[in-house]
Amino acid sequence: MASSLLELSALSYECNGHRLINAVNARLESGTRTLLLGPNGAGKSVLMRLCHGLLQPSAGDIRWHPNPPARQAMVFQRPVVLRRSVLANVTFALRLAGVSAKARRDLAQEALHRVGLALLADRHAPTLSGGERQQLALARAWAITPQVLFLDEPTANLDPGSAATVEGIIHAIHAAGTQIIMSTHNLGQARRLADQILFIDRGSITEHTPANEFFAAPRSHQAREFLSAERP
Amino acid sequence: MRGDGKDTKADGVVSEDLQQKRTLIERICENAGMNDLGAAFIQAAHLLAGREPALLGVIVLSLRVSLSALLIASLIGAPCGALLAVCRFPGRRLLIVAFNAMMGLPPVVVGLLIYILLSRAGPLGTFGLLFTPAAMVMAQSVLIVPIIIALTRQVIANDWEEYAELLRSLGARWWQIIPTLLWEARQALLTVLLAGFGRAVAEVGAVMMVGGNIDGLTRVMTTTIALETSKGNLAFALALGTVLLVLVFLVNALAYLSRPHSAQHGI
Numbered sequence: 307m308a309s310s311l312l313e314l315s316a317l318s319y320e321c322n323g324h325r326l327i328n329a330v331n332a333r334l335e336s337g338t339r340t341l342l343l344g345p346n347g348a349g350k351s352v353l354m355r356l357c358h359g360l361l362q363p364s365a366g367d368i369r370w371h372p373n374p375p376a377r378q379a380m381v382f383q384r385p386v387v388l389r390r391s392v393l394a395n396v397t398f399a400l401r402l403a404g405v406s407a408k409a410r411r412d413l414a415q416e417a418l419h420r421v422g423l424a425l426l427a428d429r430h431a432p433t434l435s436g437g438e439r440q441q442l443a444l445a446r447a448w449a450i451t452p453q454v455l456f457l458d459e460p461t462a463n464l465d466p467g468s469a470a471t472v473e474g475i476i477h478a479i480h481a482a483g484t485q486i487i488m489s490t491h492n493l494g495q496a497r498r499l500a501d502q503i504l505f506i507d508r509g510s511i512t513e514h515t516p517a518n519e520f521f522a523a524p525r526s527h528q529a530r531e532f533l534s535a536e537r538p
Numbered sequence: 539m540r541g542d543g544k545d546t547k548a549d550g551v552v553s554e555d556l557q558q559k560r561t562l563i564e565r566i567c568e569n570a571g572m573n574d575l576g577a578a579f580i581q582a583a584h585l586l587a588g589r590e591p592a593l594l595g596v597i598v599l600s601l602r603v604s605l606s607a608l609l610i611a612s613l614i615g616a617p618c619g620a621l622l623a624v625c626r627f628p629g630r631r632l633l634i635v636a637f638n639a640m641m642g643l644p645p646v647v648v649g650l651l652i653y654i655l656l657s658r659a660g661p662l663g664t665f666g667l668l669f670t671p672a673a674m675v676m677a678q679s680v681l682i683v684p685i686i687i688a689l690t691r692q693v694i695a696n697d698w699e700e701y702a703e704l705l706r707s708l709g710a711r712w713w714q715i716i717p718t719l720l721w722e723a724r725q726a727l728l729t730v731l732l733a734g735f736g737r738a739v740a741e742v743g744a745v746m747m748v749g750g751n752i753d754g755l756t757r758v759m760t761t762t763i764a765l766e767t768s769k770g771n772l773a774f775a776l777a778l779g780t781v782l783l784v785l786v787f788l789v790n791a792l793a794y795l796s797r798p799h800s801a802q803h804g805i
C-alpha cells in the first residue's frame with residue numbers, strides 16, 4: 307500500500323464567524339494510528355472532516371505526500387445508513403470504490419461477518435439499532451480497504467463485547483497497512499490502540515506526542531486536567 | 539319545557555302545520571327537478587354496472603392521457619428536482635422560486651400557450667397535433683412538471699442534508715448522487731407522483747382547449763362531465779364523477795398506505 311504522510315500547516319476553519327480550528331500544525335506519519343483526544347466540542351470531528359476533504363479550510367493547507375490517497379473512508383460519529391438492506395449498504399460503497407460487480411457480494415458478506423453483522427445482512431438498514439449501525443458503518447469502511455481510515459468515536463454506542471471486537475478489527479486494518487486517524491473518549495481504548503496522541507482543546511492542538519509518553523506525563527496543562535478527571 | 543299541559547295541546551297543532559309544509563316542499567322540489575337527482579344517481583349506477591362503452595372509452599382515454607403525462611413529467615421533473623436540490627450553480631435560487639411559483643400555473647393559460655404552439659400557423663403546427671390526445675398529454679405534462687420538480691426538490695433536499703457527508707466520503711460524483719438520492723427517496727417520491735397524477739386527471743381547462751372535447755377522440759372524464767352537465771345529462775356526468783372520485787380516493791389511499799414501513803408499524 308502506498309505510504310502517505312499528512313501535513314497540516316496553519317490550518318484554520320471558521321464557521322459563522324466562529325473559529326473552530328485555530329491555525330493547527332501537525333504531521334501524521336503513514337502507517338501510524340493517531341488518536342485524537344480532547345473535551346466535547348474541542349474540534350476533533352471538524353478536524354477529521356477537514357483532513358478527509360469534507361470541509362474546505364478557511365486558511366492554511368492540508369497536504370498529503372506524495373499525493374492524496376485515492377481510497378479513504380470515514381466512520382462518522384452519527385452513522386448514516388441508506389434505505390436498503392444491510393448487505394446493499396456495503397455493496398453500494400464497493401460499487402462507488404470501483405469494485406467489480408462479481409466481487410462485491412462476497413467482499414460485502416466478508417465485511418459483515420468481520421463486524422458480527424452476518425446474520426443481519428438482509429435486514430432493512432434503517433431498522434438497525436445505534437450500535438448495529440455503527441458496526442455497519444465500520445463494515446462499509448473496512449470493505450473498501452482504504453489507505454487512510456478516519457474513525458469518529460467508532461465504539462461510542464457499542465457494548466463492551468462489540469467494542470472489543472471493533473478494536474480487534476481496527477488492529478487488523480492497521481496491520482494490513484492502513485493509516486488510522488481516530489477519536490475516542492475511552493482512555494483505555496486510546497491506550498490500547500494509539501501510536502500517537504493528538505490532544506485538541508478549543509480548536510488548537512496543545513500536544514502531539516507518542517502515546518506512552520502522553521499517558522505517562524502529558525506536557526500541556528489542558529491534557530493533564532483532561533486526564534486527571536479520569537482518576538478522581 | 540315551560541308547561542306540560544300547554545305542550546300536549548300544541549303538539550297536535552304543530553304536526554298538522556308540519557304536514558302542510560312537507561307537501562309544499564315536496565311540490566317545490568318536484569318542480570325544481572330535485573327528484574331528477576335521485577333518478578340520475580340510479581341511472582349512473584346502471585351505466586356503470588352495464589359497462590356502457592361510451593363511458594368506458596372516456597375513462598380509458600382519461601387514464602391513458604394522464605398516465606402518459608405523468609410518465610413524461612416525472613422523467614423530466616424528478617431528475618431536475620434532484621439536480622436543483624444537490625447542485626450549486628448561478629441562478630439556482632431563481633429557478634427554485636420560479637418552479638415553486640409555477641406550481642400554480644392557471645390551466646387555461648397553459649392551454650392557450652399549447653394551442654398557439656400547435657395551431658396550424660404555430661411553430662409546431664406542421665405536426666398536426668392540435669385536437670389530438672397527444673396535445674392533451676402535452677398540456678397536462680406542462681402543468682405538472684413544475685409540481686414534480688418543486689416537490690421532488692423539497693424531498694431530495696431533506697435527504698441530501700442527511701446523506702451528503704456519507705456520499706461525498708464514499709467518493710460519489712453528482713451523476714451517481716442524483717440516482718442514489720432518487721432511489722433513497724422512492725417512498726416519498728411516490729406521493730409526489732400521485733399528487734402530480736391527481737392534478738393531471740382532475741384538470742379541465744387546458745385539455746378542453748387543446749383537445750377540443752371531440753366525441754370518441756379527445757373526450758376525457760373532466761371535459762365530459764362539464765359538457766354533459768351543461769346539456770342536462772346528469773346521469774352520465776354523475777357516473778363519470780363517481781369514477782373520478784373513487785380514482786382520486788384510491789390514489790390518495792395508496793399514497794398513504796405506501797408510506798415507509800407502514801406494514802411494520804401497523805398502518
Ligand SMILES: Nc1ncnc2c1ncn2[C@@H]1O[C@H](COP(=O)(O)OP(=O)(O)OP(=O)(O)O)[C@@H](O)[C@H]1O
Pocket residue numbers: 321322324326344345346347348349350351352353383
Ligand atoms: N456546522 C457547524 N456550525 C457551527 N458550529 C459547528 C459546526 N460544526 C461544529 N461546530 C462546533 O465546533 C465545535 C467543534 O465541534 P466538533 O464536532 O469537532 O467537536 P468534537 O471535538 O468532535 O466533540 P465531541 O467529543 O463532542 O464529538 C463545537 O463547539 C461545535 O458546536
Ligand SMILES: [Mg+2]
Pocket residue numbers: 350351352383458
Ligand atoms: Mg465529535
